[in-house]
Amino acid sequence: MSSFRTGLIVFALSVSSFSALQAQTVDPQMAEAADALQACSGFAERRQLPDAEVNGRRAQALFQKRLERQPRDVDALVGLARAESQCIIPSADMATQGELSTHAIELLENALAIDPTHWTARFVLASINLRSPSFLGRAPRAAKEFDDLLRQQGDRTDNPRFARVFEYRGAMYARMGQPDSARALFERGARLFPADTALRGLAERAAVAKPAQTPPTASAPATLGAVRVVVSSAPSNAGRAAVQQIGKSQVLMTAGGAADVMQSLQMQPGATRVSEGSDIYTRGGDASETSLIVNGGRLSALSRFEGLNGGMFGAIEPFVVKSVRYSSGGFSVQHGNALSGVIEIETDGRPRERQLRAGLSLVQASGTARIPFTKTLGGWVSGRASQTQALLATHGRSAEFQGAPHSVEGIASLIANPSPASELRATAIVEQDDARPIVNAAGWKGPFHAAGGMSAVVLSSRWIASSTPLTIRTNATMSTRSSDWDFGVLARARDERNVDARVDAEYAPTEAMTIRGGAEQGSSTRGENGALPTTGSVAPGSPLRMVADVATSANQIGAYAETQLTRAASSITVGLRADRLPGERGATLDPRIALTTQRGLWLARVGAGLFHQGRWRAEPAVPDAGTPSGLARAAQHVSVGLERDGATTFIRAEAFRKQYSDYGVFGAGPQVVGGSANGVDVLAQRKGAGRVTGWLSYSLLDANVDLLDGRHANSPFDITHSVTTSATTTINANWSVGTTLRYGTGAPHTPVTGGFVGTDGRIAPVYGDVMSERLPAYVRADARLMRFIRAPGFLLTSFVEVINVGNHHNSSAVTYDASYQTRSPVYSFFASRTVVVGGEFQFQ
Numbered sequence: 001m002s003s004f005r006t007g008l009i010v011f012a013l014s015v016s017s018f019s020a021l022q023a024q025t026v027d028p029q030m031a032e033a034a035d036a037l038q039a040c041s042g043f044a045e046r047r048q049l050p051d052a053e054v055n056g057r058r059a060q061a062l063f064q065k066r067l068e069r070q071p072r073d074v075d076a077l078v079g080l081a082r083a084e085s086q087c088i089i090p091s092a093d094m095a096t097q098g099e100l101s102t103h104a105i106e107l108l109e110n111a112l113a114i115d116p117t118h119w120t121a122r123f124v125l126a127s128i129n130l131r132s133p134s135f136l137g138r139a140p141r142a143a144k145e146f147d148d149l150l151r152q153q154g155d156r157t158d159n160p161r162f163a164r165v166f167e168y169r170g171a172m173y174a175r176m177g178q179p180d181s182a183r184a185l186f187e188r189g190a191r192l193f194p195a196d197t198a199l200r201g202l203a204e205r206a207a208v209a210k211p212a213q214t215p216p217t218a219s220a221p222a223t224l225g226a227v228r229v230v231v232s233s234a235p236s237n238a239g240r241a242a243v244q245q246i247g248k249s250q251v252l253m254t255a256g257g258a259a260d261v262m263q264s265l266q267m268q269p270g271a272t273r274v275s276e277g278s279d280i281y282t283r284g285g286d287a288s289e290t291s292l293i294v295n296g297g298r299l300s301a302l303s304r305f306e307g308l309n310g311g312m313f314g315a316i317e318p319f320v321v322k323s324v325r326y327s328s329g330g331f332s333v334q335h336g337n338a339l340s341g342v343i344e345i346e347t348d349g350r351p352r353e354r355q356l357r358a359g360l361s362l363v364q365a366s367g368t369a370r371i372p373f374t375k376t377l378g379g380w381v382s383g384r385a386s387q388t389q390a391l392l393a394t395h396g397r398s399a400e401f402q403g404a405p406h407s408v409e410g411i412a413s414l415i416a417n418p419s420p421a422s423e424l425r426a427t428a429i430v431e432q433d434d435a436r437p438i439v440n441a442a443g444w445k446g447p448f449h450a451a452g453g454m455s456a457v458v459l460s461s462r463w464i465a466s467s468t469p470l471t472i473r474t475n476a477t478m479s480t481r482s483s484d485w486d487f488g489v490l491a492r493a494r495d496e497r498n499v500d501a502r503v504d505a506e507y508a509p510t511e512a513m514t515i516r517g518g519a520e521q522g523s524s525t526r527g528e529n530g531a532l533p534t535t536g537s538v539a540p541g542s543p544l545r546m547v548a549d550v551a552t553s554a555n556q557i558g559a560y561a562e563t564q565l566t567r568a569a570s571s572i573t574v575g576l577r578a579d580r581l582p583g584e585r586g587a588t589l590d591p592r593i594a595l596t597t598q599r600g601l602w603l604a605r606v607g608a609g610l611f612h613q614g615r616w617r618a619e620p621a622v623p624d625a626g627t628p629s630g631l632a633r634a635a636q637h638v639s640v641g642l643e644r645d646g647a648t649t650f651i652r653a654e655a656f657r658k659q660y661s662d663y664g665v666f667g668a669g670p671q672v673v674g675g676s677a678n679g680v681d682v683l684a685q686r687k688g689a690g691r692v693t694g695w696l697s698y699s700l701l702d703a704n705v706d707l708l709d710g711r712h713a714n715s716p717f718d719i720t721h722s723v724t725t726s727a728t729t730t731i732n733a734n735w736s737v738g739t740t741l742r743y744g745t746g747a748p749h750t751p752v753t754g755g756f757v758g759t760d761g762r763i764a765p766v767y768g769d770v771m772s773e774r775l776p777a778y779v780r781a782d783a784r785l786m787r788f789i790r791a792p793g794f795l796l797t798s799f800v801e802v803i804n805v806g807n808h809h810n811s812s813a814v815t816y817d818a819s820y821q822t823r824s825p826v827y828s829f830f831a832s833r834t835v836v837v838g839g840e841f842q843f844q
Helices: 002-015 028-045 049-069 074-091 094-114 119-130 139-153 162-175 179-192 197-207 248-253 261-265 389-394
Strands: 243-247 290-294 297-299 321-327 341-347 355-361 364-372 377-387 401-416 422-441 444-447 449-464 470-487 490-510 513-533 544-567 570-580 588-599 602-612 631-645 649-664 672-686 692-707 712-714 721-730 735-744 752-757 763-767 778-791 794-803 811-816 823-827 834-843
Touching: 028 049, 028 074, 049 074, 074 094, 074 119, 094 119, 094 248, 119 139, 119 162, 139 162, 162 179, 162 197, 179 197, 243 248, 243 261, 248 261, 248 321, 261 321, 297 449, 297 470, 297 490, 389 401, 389 834, 422 811, 422 823, 444 470, 490 544
Parallel strands: 290 341
Antiparallel strands: 243 321, 290 297, 321 341, 355 364, 355 834, 364 377, 377 401, 401 422, 422 444, 422 449, 449 470, 470 490, 490 513, 513 544, 544 570, 570 588, 588 602, 602 631, 631 649, 649 672, 672 692, 692 712, 692 721, 721 735, 735 778, 752 763, 778 794, 794 834, 811 823
């Protein structure tokens, strides 16, 4: 790591002596960004790394804001790449070094696609490739870029920076065992730049056949992908409230996250920890109220091992996920048919270099291949096979399953960039899973056989106009989801199919105005077969009804328009959405507004709006007469937030109120006619660089429902207090350790006070007050130790992860015996201490 940092400081020396941007501009924000970039370069030159990082983060934020308005601004692209590569990487931990170098390369390639003669962009790109880990095989790319620079600058001597190209390219020749080529280049450079002592010294040493001094080589870790993507296929979230940005390294390295995207989302403020599974309950809302979008396409589900309480893990490979955005309220009118939140996942773009990865752990085997086919076409494929039998056997838990959970997944993408300002992408996802846990629920204990599968094809495009500030995105998605359940008298087979198409446009006629608009249309079908219980019991002999080829369908059509006005440090975003939602006959109108103002590092935000969701949702497989039931189709959101985005720290606090209305009949419990969710979400984060990174989040939630009979009760998702703290410490260049601590108030439930014999002779439950009891509090501590081993041809990353270090027996529900006299806790999957070991190779 030290040699990588030293090399980057040498790189900073070579570019800090000239103005921060090649083209001067009168834009105050760009001028401020240029000043910050020049300052951070100076600090990097003097090895004052903390000061370099602070100013680099400031420059990074300013260039990002510029690119949100002008995505084709070449100087902003280059400035952002320089801020990250020169000023932030030298202080960063191993994972962040790889993330930022990959992001910088992508930015510079975008800049060169727009302006192929931009000398600084090509020089910075060549330098980053030169100092990349050898197993990535970027040296040929560095040589090519330096050769292009030599042709571009010829024998010009009007800029002393040109001398560095002769030095670095000559050093590469010497390292490749071509001393004659190295000597010729050093001597030519020394003739053109006689005052350059470095070139003169190299030429003299080469003349007497002594080995040339070469710049330091890289010792950075594996590339994990960019934390935050500015030039991407995803729209901007500027001005919207409560948007969490989750990077790939956070998913892969956070202790207890199981390298799973959906599990990592569970740790974010606003995500109510109702269960230990992969479903996301946003601010007291049901999981169905949060929309899931991949590469702009809506999917109905992305989970594995689904049971009565939802899915256990996500069904998307984290190694190909570029970014995740989680909106926990007050989201844009771009999104409809969602009451509480939006999850937007963007996968990696076109690969620039060939990379292979293979991983093996106690639970799964996985692999990823990235292949650039041409300069404008590339693709990648990633897959994994999970088998928990070894994990269960080593932990003495085999008896808990009649068949150990196992699954196979695959995801692949083909990406083309026909022009610098356009992208075409096709992404395919497939998944199959099967599990047979021994379950004690719904009056029966036995194997719960659940088999599921999903497939999806997402076609997307992005086009940025060359002469006007216009961006157009299109998307078409086709997905299927199947699930087969067999548990007691329950024998249900369900198949779902969804098709969705949309177009979005963004136009910025002035620096102060951005106009967005779009339309979408979708259709969904659902078919069911089998036998469904008509009571809360699935024990043999329980009443049931047969379902034979029952099919339902629904359509959606919607459109939106939104305007964002910016003046100085304040902005207002106003939008209106119109929909005919799935299962509804009439149209809905959703007005939404957001206001922001910034003073220094502090930003204040206020948002409000109306949100609708259609009634077309899947009924539960087993009726639950004790839990409040009803289908909310409208919600009003109001949120007020304050945040401070500093160089290395981020702090946000947001208060919210969500008022539900327009309930429909849904479920077998006491009918709900109204509801509310009020609370506060707080996040304090140590960003990016430094030996210790991590965050602390806290959510306070008060969620209630109003029942048809006039009673008031806790919502089933009323988790009063949720706390998560996670920290990762870089011990040295080869070791890191992470810990995560979680606490959550127990979920409310309706107790059963006894049983009575019904007219059919069966014992039925007697319920107590609705939602009057709670499960024990959820407490879990996790730890992860990682070891990096680098070699010229590969990188080996090994890990040991301990989930539930304290062996705390968390329960997810309460179950009763056949007479409803004795109750027992239903423990979560990670209720016992679990140790997972594994490793992965990354190579060229």
